[in-house]
Amino acid sequence: MTLSRDARLVILTGAGISAESGLRTFRAADGLWENHRVQDVATPEAFQRNPALVYRFYNERRRSLGGAQPNAAHLALARLEREWQGDLLLVTQNVDDLHDRAGSRNLLHMHGELLKGRCQSCSAIHPWPDDMDVDTRCPTCGRAAVRPHIVWFHELPLEMERIYQALERCDLFVSIGTSGHVYPAAGFMEAVGPAARTVELNLEPSLRASAFQEGRIGKATELVPAFVAELLGK
Ligand code: APR
Numbered sequence: 001m002t003l004s005r006d007a008r009l010v011i012l013t014g015a016g017i018s019a020e021s022g023l024r025t026f027r028a029a030d031g032l033w034e035n036h037r038v039q040d041v042a043t044p045e046a047f048q049r050n051p052a053l054v055y056r057f058y059n060e061r062r063r064s065l066g067g068a069q070p071n072a073a074h075l076a077l078a079r080l081e082r083e084w085q086g087d088l089l090l091v092t093q094n095v096d097d098l099h100d101r102a103g104s105r106n107l108l109h110m111h112g113e114l115l116k117g118r119c120q121s122c123s124a125i126h127p128w129p130d131d132m133d134v135d136t137r138c139p140t141c142g143r144a145a146v147r148p149h150i151v152w153f154h155e156l157p158l159e160m161e162r163i164y165q166a167l168e169r170c171d172l173f174v175s176i177g178t179s180g181h182v183y184p185a186a187g188f189m190e191a192v193g194p195a196a197r198t199v200e201l202n203l204e205p206s207l208r209a210s211a212f213q214e215g216r217i218g219k220a221t222e223l224v225p226a227f228v229a230e231l232l233g234k
Contacts, residue, residue: 001197001214001230006086007171010163011077012188013092013099016177016203017220021068023096027179043153051134058148059131062114065096073176073224074102080228081106089166093178093185095150110157110185116149125149157184167191174227175200177220180207201227 015025040046041057070078081088081104090107092099095114099107112118117128117136124140128149136146151157167173173192180186189211192198200212201223209215216223 001172001199001227003172003197003231004086005084008087008166008169009080009084009089009172009174010166010170010188010192011088011090012173012175012178012185013077013090013094014176014178014185015094016179017073017092017224018068018071018094018096018098019177019203020073020219020221021071021096021098023064023068023094023098025177025179027181042150044155047147047152054148055131055133058114058150059133061095062129062131065114068096068098070098070102071221073220074098074104076225076228078103080231083232086171087166087169089163089170091163091166091185091188093182108159108163110151110159110163112148112150112158114148114150117146118149119143119145120147121145160184163188164191168193170196172197172199174198175202175206175208175212176224177202178206180209199227 019025036057041054047054077090088106090099090104091110093111095112097115115127115129116125117132118125119138119141121143122138122141124138126139132146135144137144138146167188168191173196186208189208198212200206200209200215203219205215
């Protein structure tokens with residue numbers, strides 16, 4: 001793919017980019033939600049009904065992050081950001097910190113972050129590498145009102161305005177490792193301008209595959225480094 005080096009890029013990633021780092025995807029046969037029914041853990045209602053279960057679910061996921069390392073796909077996207085001359089925005093649906101640890105900086109976690117806690121009383125957001133529970137106190141206001149800084153189903157994803165502005169202006173939109181099941185990310189294609197190039201890199205065609213000009217099938221750790229090398233002409 002040839003593109004001028006100052007072109008504007010928007011890259012969307014989903015659980016598939018972290019699969020080869022050992023973090024399970026949501027809809028695979030052994031998917032994350034299989035062990036916990038979605039409505040049991042990832043909704044505001046679940047948190048109201050059974051906060052201890054929801055805290056435990058995210059504590060387990062937060063702990064499992066320590067054993068995972070960024071893979072070649074995460075590292076390739078960080079390299080692209082360093083070497084690309086144009087704007088690049090990386091929008092991830094993932095709440096893991098693998099893009100962060102790989103070195104991506106122009107990074108937006110639209111579904112929140114496992115390693116952050118948010119106070120329901122004063123809205124302060126703090127780094128949170130450890131467990132939290134109903135008695136966990138907010139470092140800013142001191143109230144026992146900290147929750148995972150995760151966007152749950154029925155809640156509005158973060159920084160949507162900034163994402164849509166970037167989509168409308170981009171010259172290339174690349175979707176990596178996402179199934180196209182969950183909106184609004186599954187509908188980002190509709191916000192991309194008519195002149196933009198669109199590519200999907202995925203282990204199998206997503207539900208939105210037909211909307212992309214080009215689709216490449218394979219593992220992220222193979223497809224993404226090759227795609228980045230192509231963009232950089234190296
Ligand atoms: N390389 C590339 N793609 C892969 C790989 C891999 N090694 N392994 C799996 N995939 C693909 C799958 O084919 C699938 O299309 O990644 C996608 C993962 O899809 P999901 O499990 O649905 O994850 P995701 O699309 O990120 O889910 C979106 O749904 O559950 C909510 O909030 C949660 O952010 C999540 C959102």
